[in-house]
Amino acid sequence: MASDRIFGLVVVIGALAFFAGALQIQTSFLSDPLGPRVFPILISGASLLCGLSILARPDPEPHWPARAAWVAMGAALVVLVAYAYAVVPLGFLIPTALASAAIGYLIDPKPVQSVIMGAALSAVLYVIFKFGLGLGLAALPRALMG
Amino acid sequence: METLANLSMGFGVALTPFTLFLAVAGAFLGTIIGALPGLGPSNGVAILIPLAFALGLDATQSLVLLTSVYYGCMYGGRISSILLNIPGDEPAMMTTLDGYPMARQGRAGDALVISGVASFMGSFLSTVGLVVIAPVLASIAYLFGPAEYFALYALAFATLGGMTSSNQAKSAFAACLGLGLAVIGLDNATGLPRFTGGNLHLMDGIDFLVAIVGLFAISEIFIFIESHGRSSAIGVTLGKLTIPWADLKATFATMLRSTGLGFIAGILPGAGASLGSFMAYMAEKSWVGSSGRFGKGDPRGVAAPEAGNNAAAGGAMIPMLTLGVPGSGTTAVMLALLMTLDITPGPLLFKEQPEVVWGLIASLFIANVVLLVINVPMVKLFVKILMVPPWILMPMVTMVSFVGIFSLSGSYFDMLVMIAFGVLGYVLRKLEVPTVPVILGILLGSAMEDALRRAMVISDGDWTYLFSTPIALGLWLFAAGGFLAPMFLRRLVKRPPIPPSDMPLDAD
Structure with a gap:
């Protein structure tokens, strides 16, 4: 109930913001009869109706995870974002081993098993991608590769 | 006659050693994935698309690989359903x-063989149906x-929303969300930026492959972490494999009936394989009546849904190829593949690039034969692979997704967008908002807007033009x-109790 009320409210606000954004789109005098604004405005109208309807008839409360699971999922998010930033400057092998180990640990918290799996997975995937599929991946940090 | 000539041309394209290899590899991978x-x-299919590009496969080759994977999934899903009581995927x-x-009851081997043969019947016959119906539909198309196309896109969203969700407002919102995301970027007609906030990365719009991989694969990671990958159902051991001829004979008619139903379910835009297997099972149960032992290990209860979901998979290819409107989540992903290859599905595809269409159809026949071979005699191998625990599987899925998206553009920005879609996908799934309409919206948004604007150019801004032809x-x-009927049908048809599962299920 409460989740869907919040969700419906977010949809309504989002639809209004989208509408406001659509009005800001520049049009050119060389445009077709409809122009670039009308389709986004139609979408915002439809979303507004959906949001109001979710508010009016909310579903039963979904089963949200416990606090520990939120922490674990937050940690996974941090790992993924860090991986996206790290994989280009640091090469494939090290970030992949660390990120795989971290995600494996978050699913099944056994440290040794996760570290071994991370290292093995990183090496196996590198061989498959580099030599099997011929993708251009740098193995190690740029500084070390010269 | 013309059809046969086209088909033999298709086999000419598909029977090269390399394409054949791709079909076998795809069928094998697909069975594992399923x-x-x-x-x-x-x-x-979503995480494999970027890799197909990175490999430099041409249009026919990538299509052969990914449709083999798609068909393979439909075969593979049954293995864990039977052995672990956990469906490998939703269909x-x-x-x-x-x-x-x-x-x-110790008949695991029999169940696997019967369902394998049923899968083959379903997908083989529906591929024959595809050969017969697709050219006809292409000529109608x-x-x-533009007015008809606009209505057709609306139809796809409406039926997809109506069928896949229990809350119509939420599935309609999902479609709006996708359409809204499709608007981001430079406007096709005027070249002016929309909703980019001045960010240069957003000028080209949101790459639908990035969105698909995020929504379908990355969101899965969060679901698995939340559930700690509980899949501790104890497996049933598989004895010696023999072919239960008597059961195959007894279920033959079942397979035929279910194939017909599944095929029809597949052609309907938005229905897909899950509905195909559901309809086939329910129809078979009421056809047989009280003499059946449905729910207690009736072979017909294994044959019906498997023939149904495989037939639906074939049927779903028809609206995707002839109209450019996918019938299910997976065919939406296939549409994304076609669009990235600069192939526009639709009637013109049949006329201008017949080698792509018929090569694809021929490779579907080949994939089916391959799948029958690897899924009946070699099923034990897949039973071993099933034992891969989630703490290895999910890191692998993550890394393959990252490498795939990275190899598309080489930009960290796309990876961040993918993660953002992963978080969005998790929240949407928790709130029971279906994610397939979001994908469909991102894919079809610009075509839908185009159709609307061309219609308005023709009619000079008269909105009644949209409803002007029969x-x-x-x-x-x-x-x-399609949007309203499920509200009433839901009260009439009760779903049979599905075994509770901690594992998240993927839509087809």
Whole structure:
């Protein structure tokens, strides 16, 4: 109930913001009869109706995870974002081993098993991608590769 | 006659050694993906698309590879349904109802063989149906103008929303979300930026492959972490494999009936394989009546849903190829593949690039034969692979997704967008908002807007033009029906109890 009320409210606000954004789109005098604004405005109208309807008839409360699971999922998010930033400057092998180990640990918290799996997975995937599929991946940090 | 000539040309394209190799590799990978709980056809195909590009495969080759994966998933899903009582993917859900009881009675091998043969019947016959119906539908599609196309897209969203969700407002919102995301970037007609906030990365719009991999694969990671990958159902051991001829003979008629039903379910835009197997099982149960032992290990209860979901997979290819409107989540992903290859599905595809269409159809026949061979005699191999625990599987899925997206553009920005879609996908799934309409919206958004604007150019801004032809009017009526009918049907048809599962299921 409460989740869907919040969700419906977010949809309504989002639809209004989208509408406001659509009005800001520049049009050119060389445009077709409809122009670039009308389709986004139609979408915002439809979303507004959906949001109001979710508010009016909310579903039963979904089963949200416990606090520990939120922490674990937050940690996974941090790992993924860090991986996206790290994989280009640091090469494939090290970030992949660390990120795989971290995600494996978050699913099944056994440290040794996760570290071994991370290292093995990183090496196996590198061989498959580099030599099997011929993708251009740098193995190690740029500084070390010269 | 012309069809046969086209088909033999298709086999000419598909029977080269390399394409044949791709079909076998795809069928093998697909069976694994389908069998592993947590990986289904839509996210399996999604994470493989970027890799198909990185490999530099041409249009026919990538299509052969990915349709083999798609068909393979439909075969593979049954393995864990029968052995673990956990459906490998959503279309295989109904197979648990009689498959697992059969396995408990020591007939796991029989159930696997019957369902394998049923899968073959379903997908082989529906591919024949594809050959017959697709060219006819393609020639009808020539009559479609912008008004009809606009109505057709509305129909796809309406039926997809109506069928896949229990809350129509939420699925309609999902479609709006996708359409809204499709608007981001430079406007096709005027070249002016929309909703980019001045960010240069957003000028080209949001790459739908990035969105698909995020929504389907990355969101899965969060679901698995939340559930700690609980899949501790104890498997049933598989004895010696023999071919149960008597059962195959007894279920032959079942397979034929279910194939017909599944095929029809597949052709309907938005219905897909899950509905195909559901309809086939329910129809078979009421056809047989009280003499059946459905739910307690009746072989017909294994044959019906498997023939149904495989037939639906073939049927779903028809609207995707002839109209450019996918019938399910996985065919939406296939449409994304076609669009990235600069192939526009639709009637013109049949005329201008017949080698792509017929090569694809020929490779579907080949994939089916390959799948029958690897899924009946070699099924034990896949049973071993099923034992891969989630703490290895999910890091692997993550890394393959990252490498795939990275190899598309080489930009960290795309990876961040993918993660953002992963978080969005998790929240949407928790709130029971279906994610397939979001994908469909991102994919079809610009075509839909284009159709609307061209219609308005033709009519000089007269909105009644959208309802002016009988075809368009029929499509609008169908759309309204498809959106509203499930609200009433839901009260009439009760779903049979599906075994509770901690594992998340993927839509097809």
